[in-house]
Amino acid sequence: MKITFVGHGYVGLVSATIFADLGNYVTVIGHTPSTVENLNKGIVHIYEPGLTELVQKNLKAKRLNFTLDYNSVKDAELVFIGVGTPPKENGEADLSTVLEVAERIGKNLSGYTVVITKSTVPIGTNVKIKALIEKIKPEKAEFDVASCPEFLRQGSAISDTLYPDRIVIGTESNRARDLLVELHKPLQENANCPYVLTNLETAEMIKYAANSFLAMKISFANSIAQLSEATGADALNALEGIGFDKRVGNYFLQPGPGYGGSCFPKDVKALISIAKDYGYDFKLLKEVENVNHVAKRLIVEKAEKLLGDLKDKKIGILGLAFKPNTDDMRFAPSIEIIQWLKNKGAKIKAYDPQSMEKAKKVIEGIEYMQDIYSVAQDADILIVVTDWNEFKEIDFGKIKKIMKSPVIIDARNIYDPQKVRNLGFTYMGVGR
Numbered sequence: 001m002k003i004t005f006v007g008h009g010y011v012g013l014v015s016a017t018i019f020a021d022l023g024n025y026v027t028v029i030g031h032t033p034s035t036v037e038n039l040n041k042g043i044v045h046i047y048e049p050g051l052t053e054l055v056q057k058n059l060k061a062k063r064l065n066f067t068l069d070y071n072s073v074k075d076a077e078l079v080f081i082g083v084g085t086p087p088k089e090n091g092e093a094d095l096s097t098v099l100e101v102a103e104r105i106g107k108n109l110s111g112y113t114v115v116i117t118k119s120t121v122p123i124g125t126n127v128k129i130k131a132l133i134e135k136i137k138p139e140k141a142e143f144d145v146a147s148c149p150e151f152l153r154q155g156s157a158i159s160d161t162l163y164p165d166r167i168v169i170g171t172e173s174n175r176a177r178d179l180l181v182e183l184h185k186p187l188q189e190n191a192n193c194p195y196v197l198t199n200l201e202t203a204e205m206i207k208y209a210a211n212s213f214l215a216m217k218i219s220f221a222n223s224i225a226q227l228s229e230a231t232g233a234d235a236l237n238a239l240e241g242i243g244f245d246k247r248v249g250n251y252f253l254q255p256g257p258g259y260g261g262s263c264f265p266k267d268v269k270a271l272i273s274i275a276k277d278y279g280y281d282f283k284l285l286k287e288v289e290n291v292n293h294v295a296k297r298l299i300v301e302k303a304e305k306l307l308g309d310l311k312d313k314k315i316g317i318l319g320l321a322f323k324p325n326t327d328d329m330r331f332a333p334s335i336e337i338i339q340w341l342k343n344k345g346a347k348i349k350a351y352d353p354q355s356m357e358k359a360k361k362v363i364e365g366i367e368y369m370q371d372i373y374s375v376a377q378d379a380d381i382l383i384v385v386t387d388w389n390e391f392k393e394i395d396f397g398k399i400k401k402i403m404k405s406p407v408i409i410d411a412r413n414i415y416d417p418q419k420v421r422n423l424g425f426t427y428m429g430v431g432r
Contacts, residue, residue: 001025001183004076006101008035008066010046010262010328011118011150012082014157017054020064022186027065027072039066047327047354050158073108078183080148081105081129082118084262091269093122099132106133109141114176116146120207120267122274126170126200146171146180147200149207154261155325163191170203208274211267212285217252218259219291225255225431226298235431236413255431257333257385257411258295260322265292265331295430296333299383300340302409302428307380311345314404316375317366319386319412320352320359327355329362333411334385338363351375353388377402387412396423 001024005016008030020026030036035045042056058064073079081101085093098119105115115133117126130145137143147170152160167188169180177197188195196206221239228235235255243250259265268285275282307313322332329335332355338348348366352359356368369375372391376382376399384391392414400406406425408415413429420427 001078001179002072002076003027003183004029004072004079005082005118006080006105007082007084007119008039008045009082009084010048010154010157011152012080013039013044013046013055014048014051014152014161015080015082015118015150017051017058017064018158018161018187019183020058020061021054023063024183025063026058027067027076029067029070029072031068033068036066036068047325048154048157049325054158070104070108073105073113074110076113078114078116078179079105080116080118082150085119085121085266085270087266087269090273092273093120093266093270095121095125098125099128102129102132103136106136106143107138109133109137109143112142112175114144114146114171114173114179116148116180118148118150120149120211120263120270121147121204122270123201123204123208125204144171144173144176145200146173146176147203148180149203151207151210154328155323162187164188164193165191166193166196168196168198168203168206170198170200172199208267208271211263212271212288214252215259215264215268215292216284216288218254218256218264219288219295221253221255222258222295222430223291226294228431254413256295256413257299257337257430258292260331260333262328262330296336297340298430299333299337299385299409299411300344303341303346303381303383304344306407306409306426306428309345310341313346313380314378315341315346315348316379316382317348317350318352318372318375318382318384318391319388320350320363321355321386324386324388325354327358329355329358332359332386334359335362337383337385338366342366349375349377349379352386353390373398373402378404380404381407381409383409384412384414387414396420396425400424 003024003026005012006029008028016026016028042059044052044055083097088094126145126147149168167184171177225235239253242248243253272282272285320334349369351369408425408427410429417427
C-alpha cells in the first residue's frame with residue numbers, strides 16, 4: 001500500500017518504519033526542516049533501540065522517505081495523523097496541531113483515502129476531523145475517517161508495534177475497516193492477537209482508558225508501598241503475591257518515584273477533563289494523580305530522613321529519563337525530585353546514559369557528569385531514579401570508597417537491600 005504519516009515523533013516514526021519494513025511504501029511528513037533532512041540521511045533524532053537501523057534499512061530499500069510537503073497525500077490510500085496532543089494548563093488535550101494537520105490533509109485529498117488518527121485524542125475528535133475535511137476537500141475526493149490508537153512503550157516500541165496485544169480499529173465505514181484490517185494483517189498474524197473493531201468514540205475511549213488504568217496500577221503500588229513502610233510489610237512481596245492472580249496481573253505493579261513520560265500524565269489529565277465536560281467528576285483518577293505527586297515528594301523526604309537538613313549536601317542522581325531505554329524527559333519524575341532538592345539547598349550531580357542533552361534543556365543549575373562514579377565522588381547520598389541496566393551492576397566497593405558517606409536511596413528497588421547493607425551502606429528503597 002501507499003501510506004502517508006504526518007508526524008515524526010515516537011508514534012509516527014516507529015509506526016511508519018514498521019509498515020515500510022512490511023513492504024509498504026511510506027512517506028512521513030514532518031515540520032522541522034533539519035529533522036527531515038537528517039532522517040533522509042538515516043540520522044534519527046530520538047533514542048529507541050533498533051530504530052536507527054530499521055530506518056536506514058528501509059531508506060536504502062526506497063520504501064521510506066521523509067518530506068515537508070503534503071503532495072504524497074494525493075497518492076496515498078491511507079493517511080495517518082501521528083502528531084502530539086500535549087496538555088493545556090487545565091489538563092485538556094491541545095488539538096491545535098491535529099486539526100491543522102487534518103485541514104492540510106483535506107486540501108490535498110484525491111480519489112479515495114482513509115484518514116486515520118493515531119494521535120491520542122479526546123472522544124469526539126474524529127467526528128470533528130470528518131466535518132472539517134468534508135468542508136474543504138476537493139469536490140471529487142472521497143474519504144473516510146478512522147481511529148487506530150497505538151499502544152507502544154518507549155524503549156520497546158518496535159517489539160510492541162510488531163507484536164501487539166490487540167489491534168483497535170474504530171470507523172463507521174466497512175470499506176475503511178477492510179483496508180485497515182488488511183494493512184494490519186501481518187502484525188495480527190505475528191502476535192496472534194485479536195482485532196477490536198468498533199466505532200470512532202469507543203476506539204478513542206480505549207486509548208485513554210488503557211493508559212489511565214495502567215497509571216492507576218502504578219499509584220496503587222505506591223500506596224501499598226507507603227502502607228508497607230508504616231506496617232513493616234514488604235511491598236514488593238505483597239504486590240508479587242497479588243500479581244499472580246490472573247485477574248490482577250503483575251505488570252505495572254512496581255512502586256517507585258511515580259509515573260512519567262509522554263502518555264500517562266497527559267492522558268490521565270485529559271480523561272479527567274473529558275469527564276468534566278460530560279458532567280462526571282472522575283475522583284478516582286484525581287487521586288491517582290495525587291498519589292503520583294506524593295510518590296515523587298517522598299523520595300525527597302527519605303533524603304531528609306537520612307541526612308537531616310539538605311542545605312549544601314551533595315546529592316548524586318542516577319537516571320534522568322522517565323524510564324530506561326529512552327531519552328525522553330517529558331514529565332520525568334527526576335525533574336520535580338531535583339527541583340525540590342535544589343529548593344532545599346542541595347548541590348546536585350547527575351548522570352543518565354541517554355537523556356542528558358535533553359535534560360539540560362529542562363533542568364538547570366546542576367552538574368552533569370559522564371559516568372556513575374563521577375556522580376558518586378564525595379556525594380553524601382546517591383539516589384537511583386531510573387532503572388538503567390548499567391546501574392544494576394555498579395561496583396559498590398569502589399562507590400563506597402569515593403562517597404563522602406555510603407548512603408543510597410533506591411527509588412526503583414533494583415538492589416538487594418541486605419546485600420547492600422552488608423557492604424556497609426545505609427540503604428532505603430520504596431515499600432521495603
